[in-house]
Amino acid sequence: MLFKKVAEILADIIEIDADDIEPETEFIKEYGMRAIDVAKLVINCEKKFKITIHDEDVHGFKRVNDIVDYIEEKLSENAALPSDKGRESWYYK
């Protein structure tokens, strides 16, 4: 399940138990996440799901489900594209 995977990535960064994270958790507020943690979250999600997250979209991630929805949308867009075009790694590297 997408949510579980995102929760695991998040839990890994802020070092808490993934089971404590809920879809409606406002993670930045609740866990006092720093900007650098958010950047890590973005990078790790991109690697895990092989997608591109645009930097100007990041400020819209408030609840865990916001990220999940975003990834879902990207994955369905990618499904329509030829393979390995998913994460355009040249973007941010």
Added chain:
Amino acid sequence: MENNAFDRAFEEERLKKTISLAKEQLSALRAKREEKEDEIVYLKKEMTEVTAHSIPNLWSTDNFYDLVQLSQYANSVSDKAAGHDHESNKIMTLERIIDSPYFARIDFKFDNKDAAENIYIGLSTLLDEQTYKIYVYDWRSPVASVFYRFTTGKVSYEAPAGTIHGEVSLKRQYEIKDGKLEYFFDADIQIIDEFLRLLLSKNASPSMKSIVETIQRDQDIIIRDMETDLLMVQGVAGSGKTSVALHRAAYLMYKGLSSNLSSNDIVIISPNTLFERYISNVLPELGENNVDTVLFEQILRSVLKTEDIQSRNEYLECLLTSGDKKYRDLLKSSMEFKCSDKFTGILKRFITELPNKRIEFSDVYYDGKHIETRQLLKMKLLKQNKGALLAFRLEQLEKSITESIHEKRKMRMKKLSSIISRQPVHVFEAEEVARMLSILESTALIKNIRKFTRLDCFSLYKELFADKNSFYRLAKGIKLPDNIEEIINFTLKNLEKDRLQYDDALALVFLNLKTKGYTDYAGIKQVVIDEAQDYHPIHFEILNALFSKARFTVLGDVNQTIGKHEDISLYDRLRNILNRKKSALVTLDKSFRCTSEILAFSSQFLDSKSGIRSFSRSGDVPKVIAAGSPSALDDLIIEEISTCQEKGYRSIALVCKTEQDSISLHERLKSRTDIRLVKSGTVIDLSGVFIIPVYMAKGLEFDAVLLCDVDNRHYNSEDDKNLLYIACTRALHRLNLFYTGDKSVLLQ
């Protein structure tokens, strides 16, 4: 007509048989259910006992068989539980059948058969499982459509197997309550009004019968009309408009069902929450799940996504209770202006000039480079398809900007990384830190871009009033009210408050719909609007934008307005705004609900005496009763309530002018008699004794009405005349008016 004894005995017998069959099925079902409940409990218990040991190591491959075992138990428990739910529904249906199994019968002779069959139609099917005889047909079944769609004679209907032809020799309707046959009668057309039904079931003379049939025929035309896109009905108080509206909804739904449309395609716009309850009383076929009833306020809240909006009732309460005449006039003129087609005209011009004049574009820089200039951005926007919604056009513009940013992002990231790598502190997190910087600067950038690509309707609306010069420029050629300056200042002051005024909320919704659109109601095919006289041009503009593809049925009575004046030209304005291909206006001028005495009394509050034709049903002459003191007034009211109760009236309403008056009357009387107070938002069963403000009583009817406080302080203006008319025409059988002090001048 008198039911002859033979028919009566036949129907009684038939009812008894039907109910006993339903009872038999019910008790069998209940017994079976008890057995099953035990079984489910047993299975659950067994499942935990047998499989408990295996749960901890379930996911190791060695224990595959444990998993299988567990799932077998679980499946059978969940199957049984699902069956259990299904049976609960069945039990509810049977209970309903026992209470009132059917409401109509047709005698139908299939073309290939010799004898006619009696087909009974009810809310759900009842089948004898031994003989396969159908005791009751569901009103949605194909053969039942004959009852709704034809008079007696040759008919046909569509069934899954093809078109079925036959002949109907009888159409009969029943009133069955608590399993008892109250009355029945035969009529060629379906008689939908409870009043008319009752009349026909008693000793109606042939002339009476023919009057009822003409009324019904008039109503039938409205109910069954499928050709017209916009059907408007002007009906006097008590002409059965509301039941016509509801039956039209049922009929349209019926037609919809046969062409596989879901019932959600119909929406009824109703004036208040009381109405919803009333609907299910009048027409059981419509049930609560079948048609959506929407309050106009709900539309405002969902489009604006806020709860902080003054409701129409709150506005009316403000208008009716304020002692300051100047303030009252300002409230009223502000509402009148902002709901008028003049103001929607100004708003439309305002919207047209938004891209050119009101959007403040700014240059966009990224990675030290100029990517867009404000002039270019404006040109791009103006060049786009002007037919599309502005919000959509701006979204496209934003997308084109972000796309060009994306192209430059690779270069930017390189730069950021090289800056970071020169700082030894970040050496272990270089990628993350660079990304963090990019996110931070992109966030600031997009927020700047969205200052012009996202519309903030509220600030735009405020700007419209704050910039008076351009307001007058936009209003060029439009006749503004004399106190327009006052209205503008009043509006600006109100917009500073946390809670939106009703009229500003309407204007904001209009602005939102015309710039951003709203798709939640896009699938609606039929809209029924009741009490249309209370709506203004802006309401209809909003409804038209929301339900752009729907057909409309609009019902109203221009004599029953509150807080505004209305005449028959309402329907022309409506026709212009809704602008449908085929429209028609039908007038229902026969009032048959109130007694002729109540109708004659009420007509003194109408300006034009023409129009209303009464239906000869007589009762007591309404009295205007004076009391020497407030406490004597209360005594008289209590006395009248008990008189009404002795006469067996089921719904007795004490109508007051405002909610404030209602509350104080309730405080005075509640310890002396069993009485309820109806306030905004309450949903109660309309039987018993209650107190209700006149604007909430609109569209409802009561056996007896006690109109309180008809003194000159409460009722003295032209607007008050309308209120008196509305209050008096709510009474079906008995009406009396009470006051202390000076009698209202309107009653002289």
